[in-house]
Amino acid sequence: MQVSTLPTTPSDVRQLIRANELVQPTAGMAPGHIQANLAILPRDAAFDFLLFCQRNPRPCPLLEVIEAGDTEPRVFAPGADIRTDIAKYRVYEHGEMTAEVSNITDFWRDDLVSFLLGCSFSFESALITAGIEMRHIERCVNVSMFITNIPTTSAGAFSGPTVVSMRPIPREQIVRAVQVTSRFPAVHGAPVHIGDPAAIGISDVSQPDLGDPAEFKEGEVPVFWACGVTPQAVAMNSKPPLMITHSPGYMFITDKQDEDMAVI
Amino acid sequence: MQVSTLPTTPSDVRQLIRANELVQPTAGMAPGHIQANLAILPRDAAFDFLLFCQRNPRPCPLLEVIEAGDTEPRVFAPGADIRTDIAKYRVYEHGEMTAEVSNITDFWRDDLVSFLLGCSFSFESALITAGIEMRHIERCVNVSMFITNIPTTSAGAFSGPTVVSMRPIPREQIVRAVQVTSRFPAVHGAPVHIGDPAAIGISDVSQPDLGDPAEFKEGEVPVFWACGVTPQAVAMNSKPPLMITHSPGYMFITDKQDEDMAVI
Numbered sequence: 001m002q003v004s005t006l007p008t009t010p011s012d013v014r015q016l017i018r019a020n021e022l023v024q025p026t027a028g029m030a031p032g033h034i035q036a037n038l039a040i041l042p043r044d045a046a047f048d049f050l051l052f053c054q055r056n057p058r059p060c061p062l063l064e065v066i067e068a069g070d071t072e073p074r075v076f077a078p079g080a081d082i083r084t085d086i087a088k089y090r091v092y093e094h095g096e097m098t099a100e101v102s103n104i105t106d107f108w109r110d111d112l113v114s115f116l117l118g119c120s121f122s123f124e125s126a127l128i129t130a131g132i133e134m135r136h137i138e139r140c141v142n143v144s145m146f147i148t149n150i151p152t153t154s155a156g157a158f159s160g161p162t163v164v165s166m167r168p169i170p171r172e173q174i175v176r177a178v179q180v181t182s183r184f185p186a187v188h189g190a191p192v193h194i195g196d197p198a199a200i201g202i203s204d205v206s207q208p209d210l211g212d213p214a215e216f217k218e219g220e221v222p223v224f225w226a227c228g229v230t231p232q233a234v235a236m237n238s239k240p241p242l243m244i245t246h247s248p249g250y251m252f253i254t255d256k257q258d259e260d261m262a263v264i
Numbered sequence: 265m266q267v268s269t270l271p272t273t274p275s276d277v278r279q280l281i282r283a284n285e286l287v288q289p290t291a292g293m294a295p296g297h298i299q300a301n302l303a304i305l306p307r308d309a310a311f312d313f314l315l316f317c318q319r320n321p322r323p324c325p326l327l328e329v330i331e332a333g334d335t336e337p338r339v340f341a342p343g344a345d346i347r348t349d350i351a352k353y354r355v356y357e358h359g360e361m362t363a364e365v366s367n368i369t370d371f372w373r374d375d376l377v378s379f380l381l382g383c384s385f386s387f388e389s390a391l392i393t394a395g396i397e398m399r400h401i402e403r404c405v406n407v408s409m410f411i412t413n414i415p416t417t418s419a420g421a422f423s424g425p426t427v428v429s430m431r432p433i434p435r436e437q438i439v440r441a442v443q444v445t446s447r448f449p450a451v452h453g454a455p456v457h458i459g460d461p462a463a464i465g466i467s468d469v470s471q472p473d474l475g476d477p478a479e480f481k482e483g484e485v486p487v488f489w490a491c492g493v494t495p496q497a498v499a500m501n502s503k504p505p506l507m508i509t510h511s512p513g514y515m516f517i518t519d520k521q522d523e524d525m526a527v528i
Contacts, residue, residue, distance in 0.1 A: 047311040051329055054318065055339075065315050067420065075319075075417065153339065156331065182528045185449075189527075263453075263527060264446045 006030075010077065010253045014085040017253075020102050023087045025249035027121065027137075032258055034187070035251035036063050036076065036116040037228045038086060039235060040104075040244040043068045046113035048156030049235060053115070055153040059162050059230035061118035061186050063254070069110035076254035082114045088247035095239035104244055112244075118187035119228050119251055120165060122258040123180070130180045132173050135215065142211035143167065145227055149201025150192065152230065157238040163229040164192060166205065168220040177223060186261040193224040200224065270294075274341065274517045278349040281517075284366050287351045289513035291385065291401075296522055298451070299515035300327055300340065300380040301492045302350060303499060304368075304508040307332045310377035312420030313499060317379070319417040323426050323494030325382035325450050327518070333374035340518035346378045352511035359503035368508055376508075382451035383492050383515055384429060386522045387444075394444045396437050399479065406475035407431065409491055413465025414456065416494065421502040427493040428456060430469065432484040441487060450525040457488040464488065 006022070007013055010030045016022035026035055041049050046068070053060035064076045071082050084103040091099040091107055101107075120143070124134050136143045143165045150162040169177050174194060182190040197205040205222050206213050210229065216222075232245055246252060270286070271277055274294045280286035290299055305313055310332070317324035328340045335346050348367040355363040355371055365371075384407070388398050400407045407429045414426040433441050438458060446454040461469040469486050470477050474493065480486075496509055510516060 043311075047307075047314065050311065050314050050318065051331070054314065054326055054329060062318055065318060067315070179528075185527060263449060264443075 010255045011079065013253050014077070014080055017087045018081070018084045023102070026087075026251045026253060027249065030253050032125070034063070034076070034254045034256045034258060034261060035119050035121050036254055037119050037232070038082070038244075038246040038252050039115045039117065039232060040112050041115070041235065041240055042109070042242055043111040043113055045157070045238075045240050048158055049115065049231075052152070052155035052158040052234065053117070053231065055155055056230070057185065058189055058192060058226035059152065059228065061188055063116040063118055063186060066114040068113050071108070071114075073116060073254070076116060076256050077252070078255070082252070083108055086246045086250055086252050088250040090245050090247050092236060092243045092245070094241060095236050100247060107244060116252060116254070117228055117231060118261075120188055120225065121251070122187040122261065123184045123225070125258055126180045126184060127177060130176055132169065132177055132180070135168065136212065144208035144212065144214045145210035145229060146202045146224075147209045152234060158234050160230075160234040160237050162192065163210070163227045163233055164200070164224040165211070165227040166208070166214065166222050166224050168214055168216045169223045171219050171221055174221060174223060181225065183262045183264055184258070185263055188226050188228070191223050192226050195221055197222055274519045275343065277517050278341070278344055281351050282345070282348045287366070290351075290515045290517060291513065294517050296389070298327070298340070298518045298520045298522060298525060299383050299385050300518055301383050301496070302346070302508075302510040302516050303379045303381065303496060304376050305379070305499065305504055306373070306506055307375040307377055309421070309502075309504050312422055313379065313495075316416070316419035316422040316498065317381070317495065319419055320494070321449065322453055322456060322490035323416065323492065325452055327380040327382055327450060330378040332377050335372070335378075337380060337518070340380060340520050341516070342519070346516070347372055350510045350514055350516050352514040354509050354511050356500060356507045356509070358505060359500050364511060371508060380516060380518070381492055381495060382525075384452055384489065385515070386451040386525065387448045387489070389522055390444045390448060391441060394440055396433065396441055396444070398431065400431070400476065408472035408476060408478045409474035409493060410466045410488075411473045416498060422498045424494075424498040424501050426456065427474070427491045427497055428464070428488040429475075429491040430472070430478065430486050430488050432478055432480045433487045435483050435485055438485060438487060445489065447526045447528055448522070449527055452490050452492070455487050456490050459485055461486055
């Protein structure tokens with residue numbers, strides 16, 4: 001099934017995913033709607049993780065927290081089931097991936113708290129609308145991601161460096177890129193750094209730690225945004241007994257529209 | 265001691281308060297610096313309260329959460345002590361006020377989590393700077409506050425209606441008032457309602473539920489912002505075994521400046 005022939009409403013897309021009839025990365029699905037990162041942790045770790053997100057809103061923009069044992073994202077996707085409505089999940093035990101599955105019904109427990117976090121798809125839409133080229137999307141490759149020397153503010157067991165995504169932006173469009181993304185703090189918001197990669201501990205901007213290398217054209221400057229990989233990396237570092245996430249690229253599709261999250 | 269002869273740095277003001285040499289409402293102290301509401305709860309209730317704040321950012325804009333047993337707001341006031349640096353505290357047991365004290369050293373326990381929340385002083389400064397009259401400040405009376413029919417999103421034991429503050433704004437300054445306060449989501453942000461009080465369950469705008477009545481001049485419209493009384497009212501409704509707050513008007517003075525919290 002091609003993305004172009006998919007239903008366009010989020011709930012219809014989720015139904016196909018729930019029935020295992022749509023197993024592919026979600027970029028481009030249900031256009032204009034917020035897609036979310038998922039992190040599920042036992043209640044014992046949930047307060048510290050919630051606090052970590054509160055202290056680090058740029059890398060960890062919380063959209064919704066589903067309370068222990070509950071499975072419905074009542075605000076962002078009423079009627080959905082967090083255990084079945086993502087195409088691929090990863091299960092980690094003590095920091096090691098032990099399974100990749102199409103639903104987590106067998107792993108579900110009443111003490112599990114689910115966190116939905118903003119993802120960069122939304123602000124990339126806004127940048128494209130503003131006439132700023134997103135080259136990695138056009139080329140169907142992953143955005144470049146780097147582990148920086150920018151510390152996060154720790155909370156309980158959770159600490160570690162900020163992971164950023166990098167996009168080459170033409171010098172004359174940098175101000176506009178800052179303005180456009182500042183409107184969306186719920187999906188990472190404004191850049192954390194513009195220009196010199198070494199200033200945030202990146203030795204070679206052509207060699208990303210994650211994702212694919214980016215091509216720079218004449219007059220383009222590297223611009224860095226906080227990345228949703230940060231909370232997952234930080235949580236994994238603490239080696240919790242159990243943690244469940246979406247698989248990279250297989251996001252949770254919500255009913256909210258990108259513009260619903262704009263602050264101004 | 266008059267406010268006008270006070271030291272202007274937040275830490276110097278806090279030293280006087282800690283020594284019980286300054287026991288008066290904090291409005292106007294350490295001008296330009298963020299003042300905060302305080303709520304302290306046992307760890308058992310802290311996750312749900314943190315979640316309540318995350319779900320209701322307009323009435324409950326979290327500035328900092330101090331982890332269980334810790335007493336220093338490391339981000340907003342390094343070196344301060346949350347047990348001593350407010351002039352008056354209120355202690356509530358099972359929803360009833362049982363003490364009003366100048367420090368809470370005798371009440372302190374290792375399982376207490378402290379929440380600092382934004383207060384309207386900061387956005388009122390921004391409105392005044394923008395040329396919008398804050399009549400209640402000029403007249404040294406309290407802002408009008410109302411219990412509305414706007415529900416909050418509940419979390420665990422915490423639920424209840426949104427409390428709002430109301431300011432009369434000249435019709436031609438309403439757009440500017442929205443713009444100015446939108447820059448400060450960390451201190452309640454944009455209005456929740458403009459105009460017709462009945463639309464949010466207020467039967468008589470001249471009879472506030474809390475605070476003092478406001479005077480309207482020709483061409484002025486009531487504009488309503490979410491109010492920091494909301495989280496305290498909601499927490500109190502749940503009758504926790506122990507809850508400690510600042511006394512109304514006696515805020516915690518932080519080192520951060522208002523403009524530090526602007527999103528754009």
